[in-house]
Amino acid sequence: MSFQPVVQALTQIITDILFFIPRLVNGLIILIIGYLISWVVRWILRFVFRRIGLEQLVERTGIHNAMRGLGVRTGLPEILAQIVFYFLLLSFATAAVRLMEFTSVADLLDNVLHFVPRAISAAIMVIFGSMLARFLGNTITTVAQNVNITYGRALGRIIEYTIVAFVVVLAISTLGVDTSILTTSLTIIIASVGLAIALTFVFGSRDSARNVIAGYYVRQNFRPGQRLTLGDYSGRVHSTSGAYTILEVTGEGGRPGTISLPNTLLLQSAVAGQETTPEPGAGGDQTGGSASPQ
Structure with a gap:
């Protein structure tokens, strides 16, 4: 052996x-x-x-x-x-x-080293993209609230989350991942949601849309505190929201109350407006009138 x-x-x-x-x-x-x-x-x-x-x-x-x-x-x-x-x-x-x-381990570590710069780029993209999305969302919310659109906050959030979604997809593609299917799916989803909202707004909320648009012109013609007379309704303007104008009226027994009128009613009807404004140096009141556009 x-x-x-x-x-x-x-x-x-x-x-x-x-x-x-x-x-x-x-x-x-x-x-x-x-x-x-x-x-x-x-x-x-x-x-x-x-x-x-x-x-x-x-x-x-x-x-x-x-x-x-x-x-x-x-x-x-x-x-x-x-x-x-x-x-x-x-x-x-x-x-x-x-x-x-240890060649295999060294190759693995090399791949990790090459991945780190892409990961940093993706992280920076997500951070600044989220900042931009939040800025645009807050801007849209502020603008919507300034024109008394009650759903302005929800609209701002929708814009913000949509931008963040696209930024995340772009960051993933920076990492070297194929995002063509994800991008196509996201585009289809957003387009479908937008189309559904548009159809709902056009066919189901035409009156509301007209009232919202009319509210802009109502705010140009009538100010809070101004007395309006519209047919059987008479009172002072309290506020003009997205679709309605609220009047402060005096009910039965002299009790104060409020009534909401569609903005299109104020825009399409003849409205007598009176406002009592003290003049500097004058002891009395001066009454002025205005009428809404026909």
């Missing part, structure tokens, strides 16, 4: 171990040095960010609020410092693993 194959196998194993030990030691040295360098760079970045007041700058620009809206509680300076730390550490780890001739 020959033990030569066994001896050769054991010799090869011992030789491989002896050759691997220097590579392992060198790889560990590189990893330790890389960790120290990464730690020092992170400390320097934290110090610089504190000195320049980056946290306060981020708070003033609204980026921090946008990140909180996305569920991120950590400050942006700390996130940047941690990203640099782990990126450097991952780079040194890749070099150390490649030195140890």
